[in-house]
Amino acid sequence: MRDPTIRNVIVLAFCQALANIAMTMNMTVTALAGKVLAVDPSLATLPLGLQFTATMAMTIPASLLMKRIGRRGGFAIGAGIGVVGAGTAAAALFAGSFALFIAGSILIGAFMGFVSFYRYAAADTASEAFKSRAISLVLAGGVIAALISPTLADKSFQLLSPVTFSGTYVGMMVIMASIWGLLLFVRIPPPTAAERGDSGRPLTTIIAQPVFLVAAGGAMIGYGSMTFVMTATPLAMVACGYVFTDTTSVIQWHVLGMFVPSFFTGHLIARFGVLRIMLIGALALAAAGVINQSGIELVQFYAGLILLGIGWNFLYIGGSTFLTECYAPAEKAKVQGFFDFMIFASSASASFLAGALQHVYGWQVVNWVVLPLIAVAGILIVTMMVTRKRAAGISTPVA
Numbered sequence: 001m002r003d004p005t006i007r008n009v010i011v012l013a014f015c016q017a018l019a020n021i022a023m024t025m026n027m028t029v030t031a032l033a034g035k036v037l038a039v040d041p042s043l044a045t046l047p048l049g050l051q052f053t054a055t056m057a058m059t060i061p062a063s064l065l066m067k068r069i070g071r072r073g074g075f076a077i078g079a080g081i082g083v084v085g086a087g088t089a090a091a092a093l094f095a096g097s098f099a100l101f102i103a104g105s106i107l108i109g110a111f112m113g114f115v116s117f118y119r120y121a122a123a124d125t126a127s128e129a130f131k132s133r134a135i136s137l138v139l140a141g142g143v144i145a146a147l148i149s150p151t152l153a154d155k156s157f158q159l160l161s162p163v164t165f166s167g168t169y170v171g172m173m174v175i176m177a178s179i180w181g182l183l184l185f186v187r188i189p190p191p192t193a194a195e196r197g198d199s200g201r202p203l204t205t206i207i208a209q210p211v212f213l214v215a216a217g218g219a220m221i222g223y224g225s226m227t228f229v230m231t232a233t234p235l236a237m238v239a240c241g242y243v244f245t246d247t248t249s250v251i252q253w254h255v256l257g258m259f260v261p262s263f264f265t266g267h268l269i270a271r272f273g274v275l276r277i278m279l280i281g282a283l284a285l286a287a288a289g290v291i292n293q294s295g296i297e298l299v300q301f302y303a304g305l306i307l308l309g310i311g312w313n314f315l316y317i318g319g320s321t322f323l324t325e326c327y328a329p330a331e332k333a334k335v336q337g338f339f340d341f342m343i344f345a346s347s348a349s350a351s352f353l354a355g356a357l358q359h360v361y362g363w364q365v366v367n368w369v370v371l372p373l374i375a376v377a378g379i380l381i382v383t384m385m386v387t388r389k390r391a392a393g394i395s396t397p398v399a
Contacts, residue, residue, distance in 0.1 A: 004125050004187035004188070005122075005125045005126045005127075005130065005134065007185070007187060008121065008122055008124075008125055008186055008187060008188060009122045009126075009134050009137050009138055011182055011183075011185045011186050012118045012119075012121055012122050012138045012141075012186065013122075013137060013138050013140060013141035014141060014144075014182055015075070015115075015118055015141070015179050015182050015183065015186075016115070016118050016119075016138050016139060016141035016142060017141035017142065017143075017144035017145055018175050018176070018178055018179050018182070019082075019111075019112070019115040019118070019176070019179065020141065020142040020144075020145030020146075020149070020255070020259070021144065021145040021148055021149045021152065021175050022082065022086070022172040022175045022176050023108075023112060023115075023145075024145045024146070024149035024150070024153070024251065024255050025149050025152055025153045025156070025168050025171065025172055025175075026051075026108060026168075026172060027048075027230065027231075027251065028149070028150065028153040028168075028234065028247070028248055028251050029153055029157055029165045029168050030047055030048050030051070030105065031044050031045050031047075031048060031231060031234050031235055031355065032044075032165065032234060032238070032244075033047075033089075033093060033101065033164075033165040034046060034047045034048070034098070034101065035235075036164065036165070037092070037093070037096065037097070037098040037101050038098050039098075041359055042355060042356050042359045042360070043098075043355070044235065044355050044359075045231055045232075045235070045351055045352070045354055045355025045356075046102065046352070046355070047101055047102050047105035048105065048231055048351040048355075049348060049351040049352035049355075050102055050105055050106050050109065050348075051105040051106065051108055051109035051112075051351070052109060052227065052344055052347040052348035052350075052351045053106075053109065053344075053348040053352075054105075054106040054107070054108075054109030054110045054112075054113065055109040055110065055112040055113045055116070055344040055347070055348070056113075056341055056343075056344035056345045056347070056348050057110075057113070057341075058109070058110045058112075058113025058114065059113045059116060059337050059338075059340035059341045059344060060334075060337035060338060060341050061113075061337075062074060062078065062113045062114045062117065062337070063117065063333045063334070063336050063337030063340070064333055064334070064337060065077070066117065066191075066333070067191055067333035068191070069190075070188065070190040070191060071117070071121045071124070071186065071188045072183050072186050072188065074114060074117070075114055075115075075117075075118070075121075075179070075183055075186075076180055076183055077114070078110075078111050078113070078114025078115065079111065079114075079176050079177065079179040079180055079183070080180075081107055081110050081111045081114070082107070082108060082110075082111030082112075082172075082176040082179075083173050083176045083177050084107055085104050085105070085106070085107025085108035085109075085110065085111055086104065086108060086169045086170070086172040086173040086176060087104070087169070087170075087173050088100060088103055088104030088107060089101055089104030089105060089108065089169040090104075090166045090169035090170050090173070091104070092104055093163050093164070093165055093166040093169070094163050094166060104169070108172075111176065112344075113340075113344070116340045116343075116344070117336065117340070118138055119134075119135045119138045119139060119320060120135075120320075120332070120336050121138075121186070121188055122134040122135060122137070122138040123135055123324065124188050124189075125187075125188060125189070129270070131321065131324055132265075132266040132269045132270060132274070132317070132321040133266030133267065133270070134266070135266065135317055135320050135321055136262045136263075136264075136265040136266030136267075136269075136317050137262065137263070137266065138262075139259060139262040139265075139313070139316075139317060140259060140260075140262035140263050141259070142255060142258060142259030142262065143256065143259045143260055143262070143263075145255060145259070146252055146253075146255035146256040146258070146259055146260070147252075147256075149251075149252065149255065150248035150249060150251055150252035151248075152168075152171055153168055153248050154244070154245055154248050156168045156170075156171045157244070159171075199330060199331065199333075199334060200327070200328050200330040200331035201328075201331060203334050203335070203338060206326060206327055206331060206335055207335075207338065209326050210384060210387070211322060211323075211325050211326040211384075212323065212326045212335075212339075213380070214275075214278075214319075214322065214380050214381060214383075214384045215319045215320075215322040215323040215325075215326070215339070216319065216323070216339055216342050216343075217376070217377060217380045218278045218281070218282070218315045218318065218319045218322075218377050218380060218381055219315055219316050219318075219319030219320065219323075219339070219342075219343050220319075220342050220343050220345075220346040221282075221315070221346070221373050221374060221376060221377040222281060222282070222285065222311060222312050222314075222315025222316055222319070222377065223312065223315070223316055223343045223344075223346055223347050224343075224346030224347055224349065224350045224373070225285050225308075225311075225312075225350070225370040225373060225374060226258075226285070226308055226309070226311070226312040227346075227347040227350040227351055227354070228350035228351070228353065228354050228366065228369070228370055229288070229289075229292065229304075229305075229308055229354075229366060229367060229370065230251075230254060230305070230308065231350065231351045231354035231355065232354040232355065232357070232358040232363065232366045233247070233250065233251070233254075233301070233305060234247045234251070235355060235358050235359070236296075236358055236362075236363040236366070237250065237301060239358075239362075239363075240296045240363075242298070242301075246298065250298075250301045250302055250305055251305070253302055253305060253306050253309075254305035254306060254308060254309045255309065256306070256309065257305065257306035257307065257308065257309025257310045257313070258309035258310075258312055258313055259309075259313065261310055261313040261314065262313060262317065265277065265313060265314060265317045265318075266317070266321075269317070269318065269321055274318050274321050274322045275318075275322070275381055275384055275385045275388075276385075277314050277317075277318045278314060278315055278318035278319065278322070278377075278381050279378060279381045279382065279385070280314055281310070281311045281312070281313065281314025281315035281318060282311065282315065282374055282377045282378040282381065283311075283378070284307050284308075284310045284311035284314065285307070285308060285311030285312070285315070285370070285374045285377075286311075286371060286374050286375075286378075287307050287311075288304045288305070288307035288308040288311060288367075289304075289367045289368070289370055289371050289374070291303050291304040291307065292304035292363065292364075292366075292367040293364050293367045293368065296363065304367075315377065316343075320339075323335070323336075323339055353369075354366065357369065
């Protein structure tokens with residue numbers, strides 16, 4: 001039988017692209033739509049916060065479901081949930097209901113709980129040497145989203161005028177439904193009887209490993225910091241007097257920063273080691289925070305958000321790759337589910353806080369808050385690098 005890895009990577013990259021197109025449109029307009037519907041402006045990012053909470057809550061059930069029915073069936077169910085969620089959000093805007101809009105946002109978040117496993121699905125049939133590249137290349141599908149999403153958001157937010165932003169959610173419905181067609185071409189073997197029945201070591205034993213702690217800590221802080229700053233960005237730009245097209249352009253370049261590196265992150269990991277790439281990611285996030293605090297000119301928003309995306313990419317792909325070192329095949333469902341649960345827990349917390357902090361304290365404070373957390377990620381990574389060098393008894397590059 002032919003190795004399905006390359007085929008799966010290509011198809012899943014396009015699935016990731018469609019999901020990211022929908023979610024970038026969502027991230028561009030949700031805080032603004034929430035501000036229109038909410039009585040209190042500080043609640044504008046509540047739908048996003050609950051969205052990330054739903055993603056967090058769905059990761060473990062989604063992983064365990066796919067352990068029973070396989071990747072393709074699980075991804076199809078997830079796409080269906082997304083279609084219903086986007087439709088509900090559109091209906092909420094027509095009804096002027098903030099509560100219904102929150103319900104739609106929660107379902108969209110649940111959809112993302114399934115999407116987060118596309119990268120793992122690509123690695124399922126990959127060799128050990130190709131795993132980091134498979135994960136990285138699937139996430140490279142986000143480049144398509146970066147190029148298309150802001151234009152779609154800009155063209156669709158008044159499509160069903162006078163109900164502003166409703167057209168964006170209708171567009172998301174169509175995009176999410178398109179994932180069903182692509183899933184027909186995914187070729188991942190269904191879980192074996194042994195994989196469905198055996199769960200391996202206790203989860204508490206696995207997560208106590210230093211490798212898991214560094215992988216999860218780096219990915220959590222990277223994802224949480226990115227979410228925190230990105231969620232506040234549209235609100236900060238509006239407060240600074242920029243128009244919607246400026247916001248969509250900055251978000252577009254941010255998403256390019258998130259996903260363009262995916263074309264070579266896997267190669268960089270193979271060449272220089274996963275820990276070094278994660279450390280560079282932490283430094284990029286710190287640099288983004290410094291630039292964002294330096295002023296509110298458009299060029300500073302662009303530069304800060306691009307670096308924010310690059311830092312996220314290196315920490316997220318690096319953490320996901322490093323994670324594969326700490327579990328056996330029978331353990332992957334619960335470990336991957338718990339890993340993503342932790343990542344989206346950090347994102348949910350960040351998105352809840354971002355709107356309120358931006359509203360009360362402003363853009364500079366938003367960017368100050370993330371710096372101590374980024375320092376923690378850097379310390380974890382450097383400690384692991386030193387530990388591995390000492391264990392090997394040499395001073396050559398670490399894995």
